[in-house]
Amino acid sequence: MSLGTSSADASVLNAAQSKQKYNFNKLQKRLRRNVGKAIGDFGMIENNDKVMVCLSGGKDSYTMLDILLFLKKIAPIHFDIVAVNLDQKQPGFPEHVLPEYLERIGVDYKIVEEDTYSIVKDKIPEGKTTCSLCSRLRRGILYRTAKELGATKIALGHHRDDMLETFFLNMFHGGKLKSMPPKLVSDNGEHIVIRPLAYCTEKDIVKYSQAVEFPIIPCNLCGSQENLQRQNIKAMLQDWNKRFPGRIESMFSALQNVAPSHLVDNNLYDFKGITTQDGPVEDGDIGFDQPSFTTNSNAALATEESAIEVVNIVEPK
Ligand code: SF4
Numbered sequence: 545m546s547l548g549t550s551s552a553d554a555s556v557l558n559a560a561q562s563k564q565k566y567n568f569n570k571l572q573k574r575l576r577r578n579v580g581k582a583i584g585d586f587g588m589i590e591n592n593d594k595v596m597v598c599l600s601g602g603k604d605s606y607t608m609l610d611i612l613l614f615l616k617k618i619a620p621i622h623f624d625i626v627a628v629n630l631d632q633k634q635p636g637f638p639e640h641v642l643p644e645y646l647e648r649i650g651v652d653y654k655i656v657e658e659d660t661y662s663i664v665k666d667k668i669p670e671g672k673t674t675c676s677l678c679s680r681l682r683r684g685i686l687y688r689t690a691k692e693l694g695a696t697k698i699a700l701g702h703h704r705d706d707m708l709e710t711f712f713l714n715m716f717h718g719g720k721l722k723s724m725p726p727k728l729v730s731d732n733g734e735h736i737v738i739r740p741l742a743y744c745t746e747k748d749i750v751k752y753s754q755a756v757e758f759p760i761i762p763c764n765l766c767g768s769q770e771n772l773q774r775q776n777i778k779a780m781l782q783d784w785n786k787r788f789p790g791r792i793e794s795m796f797s798a799l800q801n802v803a804p805s806h807l808v809d810n811n812l813y814d815f816k817g818i819t820t821q822d823g824p825v826e827d828g829d830i831g832f833d834q835p836s837f838t839t840n841s842n843a844a845l846a847t848e849e850s851a852i853e854v855v856n857i858v859e860p861k
Contacts, residue, residue, distance in 0.1 A: 568755050575752055578743040579611045586726045588738040589697060591621040596695035598686060599629045601642055601761030603753035604701035608741050613651060626652045628689055630682055633659040634765040641759050658685050661766060674768045690735050698737045704796055705746040711799065712777045723799055
């Protein structure tokens with residue numbers, strides 16, 4: 545009896561383990577596919593690039609490094625990877641964690657030690673948010689390091705949800721329709737910054753980093769709170785996601801489907817120069833049509849086609 549029970553237990557355990565493995569493989573494939581697609585779509589990495597992967601010790605940058613190392617092995621092009629961590633001398637920063645991890649996985653790396661923590665504490669009054677100065681200092685140091693290392697690309701670990709949050713932050717608080725680009729020229733003009741996790745969801749990254757058990761370094765060592773407005777936007781998006789499944793995906797699709805002629809920015813579209821034309825205009829006016837509110841392009845196409853049919857029927861011959 546007891547033998548029967550334990551063999552049943554063992555098969556339940558085996559089934560659970562196989563399911564877990566299956567789910568992990570699916571997750572890993574999805575993340576790898578999303579990173580590969582983003583790299584291809586935006587031309588992030590080219591032959592003979594040296595990619596400096598910025599590693600903070602958080603889940604996002606560990607995941608980015610892990611996937612880039614995999615893609616490096618199978619990519620049809622050659623590129624090098626160097627991981628860089630900036631030790632900002634925050635109290636309690638576990639200095640040994642990243643070098644040990646990087647040695648273990650056998651990747652080239654550099655730890656840059658700069659006491660930005662003291663500068664920030666010195667310059668920013670107690671109780672005020674320190675992130676903006678801290679990020680500016682960090683950015684400057686990372687650009688300098690990229691130059692020293694001869695890196696041609698600087699990879700940052702921002703993901704899809706960071707991009708959407710930034711989009712809403714800029715819209716709500718900055719009056720700008722602007723997100724985090726997947727690829728940009730650094731503000732000093734000297735470097736190309738890439739975000740290979742642009743198509744990856746934070747949920748997938750959390751699950752992956754837990755499954756792989758990256759040695760995560762807590763991100764609150766500096767004692768600063770995460771930007772309150774960002775937290776509010778995050779909560780808003782999470783709430784929408786629960787109540788309206790698919791809305792986040794739809795919003796991210798929207799960021800990739802911009803119609804400047806249907807916004808209100810005179811700098812982006814020459815409204816004053818609009819003239820009538822002989823034929824139909826690409827991206828022309830469908831202002832009198834019912835909005836379809838769908839992200840399915842086939843459905844949108846079908847709506848357009850049926851609209852054309854209606855026009856054909858009623859048009860006098
Ligand atoms: S949370 Fe701390 S380390 Fe991170 S950007 Fe803000 S001040 Fe800098």
